[in-house]
Amino acid sequence: MIHALSWQFVQMVLILAVSPLLTGIVRKVRARLQRRRGASPVQPYRDLRRLLAKEAVVADNASWLFRAVPYFVFATTWVAASLIPTFAANLMFSGAGDLIAITALLGSARFALALAGMDIGTSFGGIGASREMMIASLAEPAMLTIVFTVALVAGSTQLSTIAETMLNGHPGLRVSLALALAALLIVALAENARIPVDNPATHLELTMVHEAMVLEYSGRHLAMIELAAALKLTLYIAMIACVFLPAGMADGPAQPVEDAIGVAAWLAKIAAGGIALGIAETAVAKMRVFRVPNFLGAALMLGLLGVLLLFVSQGM
Amino acid sequence: MTVAAWTILALFGLAPFGALTARFPAGRVPIYGGSLILCAGLFYAGLTGLAGPTEHLILPLGLPWIGTHLRLDAVSGFFLVLTGMGGAGASLFAVGYTGHDAHPERVLAFYPAFLAAMALVVLADDAFTFLFAWESMSLTSWALVKAHHRQAGNAQAGFIYLIMATFSGLALLLTFGLLAGPAGGYSFDAMRASHPDLAVAAVVLVTALIGAGSKAGLVPLHVWLPLAHPAAPTHVSALMSGVMTKVAIYGFIRIVFDLLGPGQWWAGTVVLALGGLTAVLGVLHALMERDLKRLLAYSTVENIGIVFIGLGLALAFRATGFQAGAGLALTAALFHAFNHTLFKSLLFFGAGAVLKATGSGDLETLGGLIHRMPWTAFAFLAGCAAIAGLPPLNGFVSEWLTFQAMLLRPDLPQWGLKLIIPVDAAALALAAALAAACFVRAFGIAFLGRPRSEAAAQVRETDAWSIAAMLLFAMLCLAAGLVPGAVLDRIGPVAQALTGANMPRQMGDAWLTIVPVAASRSSYNGLLVFAFIAVSVLLTTTAVHWFGSRAIRRGPAWDCGFPDPSPATQYSAAGFAQPLRRVFGTVVFQSGETVDMPPPGDNRAAKIEQRIADPVWDWLYLPLGRGTIWVANRMNAVQFLTIRRYLGLVFITLIVLLMALTLWQ
Numbered sequence: 001m002i003h004a005l006s007w008q009f010v011q012m013v014l015i016l017a018v019s020p021l022l023t024g025i026v027r028k029v030r031a032r033l034q035r036r037r038g039a040s041p042v043q044p045y046r047d048l049r050r051l052l053a054k055e056a057v058v059a060d061n062a063s064w065l066f067r068a069v070p071y072f073v074f075a076t077t078w079v080a081a082s083l084i085p086t087f088a089a090n091l092m093f094s095g096a097g098d099l100i101a102i103t104a105l106l107g108s109a110r111f112a113l114a115l116a117g118m119d120i121g122t123s124f125g126g127i128g129a130s131r132e133m134m135i136a137s138l139a140e141p142a143m144l145t146i147v148f149t150v151a152l153v154a155g156s157t158q159l160s161t162i163a164e165t166m167l168n169g170h171p172g173l174r175v176s177l178a179l180a181l182a183a184l185l186i187v188a189l190a191e192n193a194r195i196p197v198d199n200p201a202t203h204l205e206l207t208m209v210h211e212a213m214v215l216e217y218s219g220r221h222l223a224m225i226e227l228a229a230a231l232k233l234t235l236y237i238a239m240i241a242c243v244f245l246p247a248g249m250a251d252g253p254a255q256p257v258e259d260a261i262g263v264a265a266w267l268a269k270i271a272a273g274g275i276a277l278g279i280a281e282t283a284v285a286k287m288r289v290f291r292v293p294n295f296l297g298a299a300l301m302l303g304l305l306g307v308l309l310l311f312v313s314q315g316m
Numbered sequence: 317m318t319v320a321a322w323t324i325l326a327l328f329g330l331a332p333f334g335a336l337t338a339r340f341p342a343g344r345v346p347i348y349g350g351s352l353i354l355c356a357g358l359f360y361a362g363l364t365g366l367a368g369p370t371e372h373l374i375l376p377l378g379l380p381w382i383g384t385h386l387r388l389d390a391v392s393g394f395f396l397v398l399t400g401m402g403g404a405g406a407s408l409f410a411v412g413y414t415g416h417d418a419h420p421e422r423v424l425a426f427y428p429a430f431l432a433a434m435a436l437v438v439l440a441d442d443a444f445t446f447l448f449a450w451e452s453m454s455l456t457s458w459a460l461v462k463a464h465h466r467q468a469g470n471a472q473a474g475f476i477y478l479i480m481a482t483f484s485g486l487a488l489l490l491t492f493g494l495l496a497g498p499a500g501g502y503s504f505d506a507m508r509a510s511h512p513d514l515a516v517a518a519v520v521l522v523t524a525l526i527g528a529g530s531k532a533g534l535v536p537l538h539v540w541l542p543l544a545h546p547a548a549p550t551h552v553s554a555l556m557s558g559v560m561t562k563v564a565i566y567g568f569i570r571i572v573f574d575l576l577g578p579g580q581w582w583a584g585t586v587v588l589a590l591g592g593l594t595a596v597l598g599v600l601h602a603l604m605e606r607d608l609k610r611l612l613a614y615s616t617v618e619n620i621g622i623v624f625i626g627l628g629l630a631l632a633f634r635a636t637g638f639q640a641g642a643g644l645a646l647t648a649a650l651f652h653a654f655n656h657t658l659f660k661s662l663l664f665f666g667a668g669a670v671l672k673a674t675g676s677g678d679l680e681t682l683g684g685l686i687h688r689m690p691w692t693a694f695a696f697l698a699g700c701a702a703i704a705g706l707p708p709l710n711g712f713v714s715e716w717l718t719f720q721a722m723l724l725r726p727d728l729p730q731w732g733l734k735l736i737i738p739v740d741a742a743a744l745a746l747a748a749a750l751a752a753a754c755f756v757r758a759f760g761i762a763f764l765g766r767p768r769s770e771a772a773a774q775v776r777e778t779d780a781w782s783i784a785a786m787l788l789f790a791m792l793c794l795a796a797g798l799v800p801g802a803v804l805d806r807i808g809p810v811a812q813a814l815t816g817a818n819m820p821r822q823m824g825d826a827w828l829t830i831v832p833v834a835a836s837r838s839s840y841n842g843l844l845v846f847a848f849i850a851v852s853v854l855l856t857t858t859a860v861h862w863f864g865s866r867a868i869r870r871g872p873a874w875d876c877g878f879p880d881p882s883p884a885t886q887y888s889a890a891g892f893a894q895p896l897r898r899v900f901g902t903v904v905f906q907s908g909e910t911v912d913m914p915p916p917g918d919n920r921a922a923k924i925e926q927r928i929a930d931p932v933w934d935w936l937y938l939p940l941g942r943g944t945i946w947v948a949n950r951m952n953a954v955q956f957l958t959i960r961r962y963l964g965l966v967f968i969t970l971i972v973l974l975m976a977l978t979l980w981q
Contacts, residue, residue, distance in 0.1 A: 052864030075852035121765030126887020133753035141745035
């Protein structure tokens, strides 16, 4: 019991400790590709420390919601992240929620953040919240259709089982899975407010979404939100790795050699994901906000097509 | 059983007293208090129905020599529980809410009768009693819709409701006529025993969908619902949305699952298609709506769609012989119905509190209520999160179960099901995401930000009774989300009775995890997720305050350096919905905008106009109305004939009918 709990704790701490580094790597890659020197990959840790030490400035008419939301968003994202198998599957709490629950937990965090954006009553907060919900209204169903595709192939919505099926069950090359992967990449970009959907590095632009929502935050509240954003990015890369590239993952905790291999493999996958994201972000331009629905609609249709193909091809 | 019967009689008996006590200032208290206690009785009777064996009772009332047949089985018991629960909450809320009603006599007499009629529908065991109760339910609720008949729009809402209710009653009359068959057995037992042939079963399905579906708010028969539900006083709106739609679902289940016998798989396809359409269209309407109560009514349409998706799935699975799947799908549908009763009642209570405090349900005049109405805001937020399907609350669990049922059998051989189930899964996912957007908008515009009107700036928190009712339902939403197994196990006998299978027992699992089929397939544990989040919040808050800074400074809003003091610069409800209107509305509602921007130097006001067309009105009801008027105008000529010609007409009709009869045989 205590043993199992501590492994779960290791997973939570690992994913939390790595996530700012991932953000740092993405920034570094982008800077290098733009022929800048860029800040050190550990800069996000320094930023967090600085933000945590500062006093928080809160608008006069902010309600309790505004102050509670950063912690709630962080905690929900953290819980969702801890349900993803990283170095080993079948951790203690992996039965508490499946892929659908993880998607919905991220939805809870977004719900809270969008409300916080509207709490002060500024136009920037409103624009961010409104656009975030518009993007989510397509990204979330797209995500769920991807979940369905993967679940139908693996016969389970439970991520541990899915990872094991992908690892040992030889699902083969399936058109549906390819469609789901393409859709998942689009959804991951949109959900994490990356280029081409949103730009995490902008301010004072009418096209910004996530940054507009959190514009009023400062100090430790901002630190929590930044950390939650970094966690979410790590979560998505870990999820893609877990479903489509589970190689190296141990099938259960408490096996020293397998676990060490698992951690190393996972860190390599996360780093590779970060570098790929940095390259992709440099290669494409940001979209106009009303082209985003087409982009995400494509993901939804790809996901739906994947599910339809699976339904049609089975039991013939 | 006897408890239920006596409670219903007592509720009917309470109704006339409502007319008497309405003269006194505190006259509402005994009526609503009595209703509250009697609803608790209904709740208890429902629980005994769920737990125990089927009970019958024949009352010497109603038609002479036939009497009133009542029956309390698991199905009735479940819906009796919903009626009791919703009714008790609404009564508790009403004690405080209706304190300043100008015309209590218009509500008090009908309110207990409405409750009694709904409970009687659920217990009826013959067609006559069922239809009598159904029509009583329609009429009493119609009277309640017309309680504030002088307010703009309410008279029209009542009229449309009356037409649709009549139509629904007619369809049900036809349904029972067909089910009774030539032998004419109007007791449900006789109907169960007879097995109608395929064509009759198809017609029964259609008429049941029209009759019960129009009451439930199934697209395209939903048009009356967003007009009538908000027009009634708020506690009645809560009952209509929270309970009456469930009674309609009961009617559908009783007829299609129970009386009609084992169906065909395509019946499931039809119900699935209608459910998916209803869910998406309902929530899109809700997103565009600016009146809080009407928004909630449209969201009811959406949730009815979700329930019907589950029912359709259950029908399809049952017809293909996959009992376990049918049990799971039906359980998911019933659990969603249960959840909807909880959170929709809660949200209507909140909307009522806002309406009472500000005098307006128009989102564009609200804002900032969280500061002066903290309790209402808190409860309303819980309702919004629950209805948006967010874990760890209850709305998520029922949607999750529906998804699980959808993913069970991709290998069914029927092509119709192969195509409709994935599409419905996507539709349900879309509806859930849009519902989140809809309720971010509803809560964010009404309760957050800065007040958009003087009335919203000066509000006072609502009374203690209303707050008690809201907090009670918010707690129930949380409890049903944390320990869904407790409810799911109660639904077990219902699923067993209707589909021959139910979910495995849930409450025995370690940590109260919900396992619909097998642990390796899927599991969810609301309690653990909640505890996990709570511990994480606690840990982070402590750590941040310990290691980081605790200092907080209040200052003016930043707003990128250009804060504007006018609350009009905030996002409005229409503005919030604009991106979604552009994405979805241009297709579904043919929405558009015309901007009239005067040139410089011209000092007339700039104008922006939005157009939203409801496809159902434009393509179904308006042509129908025009057709009716055209026919009526043609028939008008027949009204002014001489007696000689009328007799001639009668004679010709007789000849035609006789000839038709001869040819038939």
